[in-house]
Amino acid sequence: MDPKRQKLEPSTMKICTHLGLFHADEALAVYMLKLLPKFQGSSLVRLRKPEDWDASDIVVDVGGKYDKGTKWFDHHQREFNETFSLKYNTKLSSAGLIYKHFGKDIIQETLKLEKPSTIDLLYQKVYKEFIEAVDANDNGINNYPGDVEKKFNDKNLALPAIVSQLNPRWNTNPTDADYDAAFEKASDLMGTCFLNLLKGYGESWLPARDIVEAAFDSRYDVHPSGEIIVLEQFCPWKEHLYAIEKEKSAQGAIKFVLFADSSTKWRISTVSVTSTSFEFRFGLPEPWRGVRDEELSKLTGVDGCIFVHAAGFIGGCETKEGVLQLAKLALEHKK
Numbered sequence: 177m178d179p180k181r182q183k184l185e186p187s188t189m190k191i192c193t194h195l196g197l198f199h200a201d202e203a204l205a206v207y208m209l210k211l212l213p214k215f216q217g218s219s220l221v222r223l224r225k226p227e228d229w230d231a232s233d234i235v236v237d238v239g240g241k242y243d244k245g246t247k248w249f250d251h252h253q254r255e256f257n258e259t260f261s262l263k264y265n266t267k268l269s270s271a272g273l274i275y276k277h278f279g280k281d282i283i284q285e286t287l288k289l290e291k292p293s294t295i296d297l298l299y300q301k302v303y304k305e306f307i308e309a310v311d312a313n314d315n316g317i318n319n320y321p322g323d324v325e326k327k328f329n330d331k332n333l334a335l336p337a338i339v340s341q342l343n344p345r346w347n348t349n350p351t352d353a354d355y356d357a358a359f360e361k362a363s364d365l366m367g368t369c370f371l372n373l374l375k376g377y378g379e380s381w382l383p384a385r386d387i388v389e390a391a392f393d394s395r396y397d398v399h400p401s402g403e404i405i406v407l408e409q410f411c412p413w414k415e416h417l418y419a420i421e422k423e424k425s426a427q428g429a430i431k432f433v434l435f436a437d438s439s440t441k442w443r444i445s446t447v448s449v450t451s452t453s454f455e456f457r458f459g460l461p462e463p464w465r466g467v468r469d470e471e472l473s474k475l476t477g478v479d480g481c482i483f484v485h486a487a488g489f490i491g492g493c494e495t496k497e498g499v500l501q502l503a504k505l506a507l508e509h510k511k
Contacts, residue, residue: 189218192232193270195352196224197343198359200336200366201269201314202237205249207367208274209234211282222356237270245277251315260303260311269314275307286371287378298377306373310336335369384411385420392420395430403458404503406496407435418451431458432503434496441482444499444506446489459488460502461509478502 191209193202209215221228229235234247241248242256249270251258258268260276268276275282279299289295312319313336331337339362344350391405398404407413413433421427433445446456464475464484472481478501480494493499 189215189234190232191215191218191220191234191236192229192238193220193222193236194224194238195222196355198222198339198355198362199237199314200339200362201271201310203339203359203362204271204310204366204370205236205269205274207363207370208271208278208282209236211286211367211371212278213285222352222359236274242273249273249277260308264308266308266312266317267315269311271314272303272307272311275303279303279307283374283378286374289378294382298374298382301377301381302374305377306370335366339366381412384413385416387411388413388416389420391433392417392424392426392430398500399504399507401507402429403431403507404500405430405433406500407433410435410437414448414451417447428457431507434499434503436496437492442493442496442499444491444493444502456489458506458510460484460491460506462488464488464491476502476505478505 191206193206206220210218215234218233221232223229224238226239229239234249235241236249237251239248239250240253241250242253242258250256251267251269251273256267258273258276259266260268260272266272279302280295283289283295283298283302287298289298313334332341342358342362342365344354344358348354387407387409388405388411391407395402395405398406405417413435417430417433418427421429430447433447435443435445437443444460446459449455449457464472465488466484466486467475468483469481472484473479478493478498480498481502482492482494484491491499491502493502
């Protein structure tokens, strides 16, 4: 458990979920609630009696009710068909319900963000990349057609399976206290994975997007065609570039991305047609491919050349000015 959470004064708030066997969705839902100031330090009860539910401040994954974000967050009732948004068909689990209603507050509180558009970007990203899978698993949705034969069995590597295995063994005569103790471990496991993901997006993925977006917005300062961008600091850029081009109605605009590598040399990279394609939009000229060092400098007229890959998708030079010259020459070569 996060040490900061352990130091909090006890809260009068009471979170309730069901007793007995537990699953990944309510384990995560409870953890997410405790990230909010309102519920930090709150008590957790795992009970099945209606009077206990009524006496609690929030009821998760039990009770047969969903009241659109006030107190009741169950998804087992026959008429339940709630999804995260109109973009999704996956029905929500208790984790999805809590995230749908409190996710933006959790993101703001955890990452100390203020800009609504940034919070919403992460809110959508985390649901798509993590929470939806929890929802789908709990609702019995298979990610693959049933007739696909698996090459190996990986079910025990999945988080929901690991959580399930934390339940006490049926033949050890477990008590409610045994289940409660195991649930705490499960909730911390799910919560740690959630927090690592959220902080990774907030502290690494998001700054990378800012770098790529700044480069994209200043592309006409680099070259009149707007087809070259320069990353002033290296970062993972491919996912962001496709997304930014789409958002700004400029799909396919960028032909070359220039950036410094780990050795402070500079690289010129082509851009694939799609994020999963090996086909690039605009390759480096064929005569350069497979040529290195001084021979490449003589061929291109650019000092400090290091290489151009034989496949023509990436090259290197000693300086930023060098790769920029290569990019400009490559664009001219195809005219």
